[in-house]
Amino acid sequence: MALYLRRAMRLRNTIQTALYLRGSNTQTHDISHLLISHNQQILHSQNSTPFPSFALLGDSRRGFAKGKRSKDDSGGSTMELAPDIGPSVKASASSQMDAAILALSRELAKLRTGRASAGMLDHIIVETEGVKMQLNHLAVVSVIDSKTLSVNPYDPNTLKALEKAIVSSPLGLNPKVDGERLVAVIPPLTKEHMQAMCKVVAKSSEDVKQSIRKARQKALDSIKKASSSFPKDEAKRLEKEIDELTKKFVKSADELCKAKEKEIAQG
Numbered sequence: 001m002a003l004y005l006r007r008a009m010r011l012r013n014t015i016q017t018a019l020y021l022r023g024s025n026t027q028t029h030d031i032s033h034l035l036i037s038h039n040q041q042i043l044h045s046q047n048s049t050p051f052p053s054f055a056l057l058g059d060s061r062r063g064f065a066k067g068k069r070s071k072d073d074s075g076g077s078t079m080e081l082a083p084d085i086g087p088s089v090k091a092s093a094s095s096q097m098d099a100a101i102l103a104l105s106r107e108l109a110k111l112r113t114g115r116a117s118a119g120m121l122d123h124i125i126v127e128t129e130g131v132k133m134q135l136n137h138l139a140v141v142s143v144i145d146s147k148t149l150s151v152n153p154y155d156p157n158t159l160k161a162l163e164k165a166i167v168s169s170p171l172g173l174n175p176k177v178d179g180e181r182l183v184a185v186i187p188p189l190t191k192e193h194m195q196a197m198c199k200v201v202a203k204s205s206e207d208v209k210q211s212i213r214k215a216r217q218k219a220l221d222s223i224k225k226a227s228s229s230f231p232k233d234e235a236k237r238l239e240k241e242i243d244e245l246t247k248k249f250v251k252s253a254d255e256l257c258k259a260k261e262k263e264i265a266q267g
Contacts, residue, residue: 085230089222093242096215097249104208104253111197112171113263114189116143124163124186128158135165143200144183151175152180189264196262205257209250216246 110123124135135141139153139162151166153159163182166175175184189197219242227235 007240009259014045057183085223085226086234086241089238090245092222093215093219093245097212097245098217100208100211100248101256102214103211104256107204108201108256108260110170111200111260111264112173112186112189113197113260114186114266115146115263116149116186117150118143120171121149121166121169123163124171125159126158128161135162137195138162147186149173149175149184149186151184153180194264198261201257201260201264205253208253211252212246212249216242218221 029146050222106123109117109119112120118141122134122136125132126138128138135151138155138158139151140237142150145148151162153162157181159177159180163175163177166173166182166184172187173184175182220239223235223238223242
């Protein structure tokens with residue numbers, strides 16, 4: 001626009017000069033000539049060089065178009081993450097729930113029943129030569145009969161340490177030295193002891209179920225946070241799979257606890 005204004009000013013000055021120097025007839029002819037010549041220069045200038053503002057607008061439009069494609073590309077890359085979310089969330093939840101079941105198994109194994117079990121001594125900690133180790137790392141425990149256990153140490157020098165650890169445990173056992181091994185007779189359970197152990201089993205059952213539910217809630221929170229990156233139907237399907245996984249582990253916990261209660265009841 002400024003270029004047109006400058007050219008108009010120059011044309012006006014030229015016309016004023018021509019009017020001053022020449023007569024009216026000659027003025028009309030020369031003014032027409034000047035106008036035609038000036039218009040030709042303007043047309044030539046327009047044809048040879050585009051107006052800068054239009055070129056800038058074109059560049060801007062191209063820039064916006066590239067930006068839109070980049071945004072689309074970015075959105076596509078986000079969507080590609082969706083297939084990996086499900087397996088990782090389920091694997092994490094399954095690992096946490098499985099750890100809870102394993103902890104429950106270990107706790108139930110610590111409870112003494114009226115029947116001999118090779119694993120009932122595994123959790124006992126034995127201190128020998130200033131080092132604390134689990135009993136099953138120092139000896140082999142075997143079942144002689146339904147009421148008697150045999151403890152055979154790898155090193156006979158640890159026999160006294162093994163005896164002391166078993167007597168100090170809450171199992172209520174009083175093993176006897178038999179050559180290079182220990183023999184432990186499982187005493188019968190009293191009614192009060194049975195009731196107390198059943199309460200412990202119920203408490204352990206509730207604790208493990210709570211841990212399983214926490215793992216479920218953590219998985220559902222992860223799905224909710226990532227739900228914007230995959231379809232709503234996929235999120236619903238994944239939530240359903242987590243619920244089925246939860247039911248599976250809760251059932252396993254119930255089965256372990258019922259088996260232990262039955263074992264306690266049999267004395």
